[in-house]
Amino acid sequence: MKKVLAVVLALALTLSVVGMAMAEGKVGVAMPTQSLQRWNQDGENMKAQLEAAGFTVDLQFANNDVATQVSQLENMITNGAQVLVVASIDGSALGTVLATAKDAGIPVIAYDRLLTATEAVDYYTTFNNYKVGQIQGQYVVDKFDLSNAAVTGPFTIEFTAGSPDDNNAHLFFNGAKDTLQPYLDSGKLVCLSGQLDFETVATPAWKSETSQARMDNILSAYYSDALTGGTTLDICLCSNDSTALGVTNSLVAAGYTAANIPVITGQDCDVANTKNMIKGLQAMSVFKDTRILAAQTVTMVSDILAGKIPETTSTYDNGLIQVPTFECTPLFADVSNYQSLLIDSGYYTADQLAD
Numbered sequence: 001m002k003k004v005l006a007v008v009l010a011l012a013l014t015l016s017v018v019g020m021a022m023a024e025g026k027v028g029v030a031m032p033t034q035s036l037q038r039w040n041q042d043g044e045n046m047k048a049q050l051e052a053a054g055f056t057v058d059l060q061f062a063n064n065d066v067a068t069q070v071s072q073l074e075n076m077i078t079n080g081a082q083v084l085v086v087a088s089i090d091g092s093a094l095g096t097v098l099a100t101a102k103d104a105g106i107p108v109i110a111y112d113r114l115l116t117a118t119e120a121v122d123y124y125t126t127f128n129n130y131k132v133g134q135i136q137g138q139y140v141v142d143k144f145d146l147s148n149a150a151v152t153g154p155f156t157i158e159f160t161a162g163s164p165d166d167n168n169a170h171l172f173f174n175g176a177k178d179t180l181q182p183y184l185d186s187g188k189l190v191c192l193s194g195q196l197d198f199e200t201v202a203t204p205a206w207k208s209e210t211s212q213a214r215m216d217n218i219l220s221a222y223y224s225d226a227l228t229g230g231t232t233l234d235i236c237l238c239s240n241d242s243t244a245l246g247v248t249n250s251l252v253a254a255g256y257t258a259a260n261i262p263v264i265t266g267q268d269c270d271v272a273n274t275k276n277m278i279k280g281l282q283a284m285s286v287f288k289d290t291r292i293l294a295a296q297t298v299t300m301v302s303d304i305l306a307g308k309i310p311e312t313t314s315t316y317d318n319g320l321i322q323v324p325t326f327e328c329t330p331l332f333a334d335v336s337n338y339q340s341l342l343i344d345s346g347y348y349t350a351d352q353l354a355d
């Protein structure tokens, strides 16, 4: 009897401690758009994990429209949010509304994308964005054995980068470009279009249609005889999956198949792109487990509201201040490891990836 009582008491104590540890507070989560797969996942993960920790969540998507995101943030402030988590559309365009948050004493966490040109940002959670580009570039180096002196190429390459208003897009591009620059310099890699600077290869709003149209033009201007024994296109270095999808669609429409499609890089392991990897239409992607990013951000929110200083791993310079940052690790993904990375880990079901 005594033993039973002790167990009951211990249980009650545990429950009350857990109860006390359940956080309270309202968190505003601003996401850029539902039109790109990853932000739906990020939004869902953040909401589920914040609610599981005891918070009330105001989750909004802004349809890739800056004015909409500004007004959503204004509403969150008015409605009593105690912390704001912001994945921006244009990282430099939110200064005024973030200043309002700062004046109201509301801490701001930049989520995945850095908030720039403002002092009203307290923390940043993201992946190592430069590393994402390095993983893509290194994949090309390894795939074509470029560091081997006996390999001279030349191999042709075209670049497709992300949205200029997204700080990440610059980091992805620089990571890949810096890794490949020695081989562009030595002539082992050749870019026939000559389109090598970020502004020229950027894709506003990361739109697949835009990267597809640009690749249509490049193919007809520089590689029109590629499928009839002329100059082949060997590599399409794309910064993420939405731009890779446009490039792939362009190539497939031009008559390329899994047997002769260039090596295409990506990032995010979107469903459509993972299916393309399985079909041999995209060579690799970079997996950024959004569950981990959400978990890290929820820990940060809990710490802030509990008056603790959150753990950070580095700082990012946003043009005005050094923002304390927690960086998660991006992982290489291709057809050889998608099963364990994406399916066994529960990120996707096998059905989601079936054609």
Ligand code: BGC
Pocket (backbone or CB within 6 Å): 036, 038, 112, 113, 162, 166, 168, 169, 206, 240, 241, 242, 267, 268, 288
């Ligand atoms: C994210 C990428 C994503 C891109 C387009 C970037 O800020 O880091 O994961 O592919 O936005 O949504």
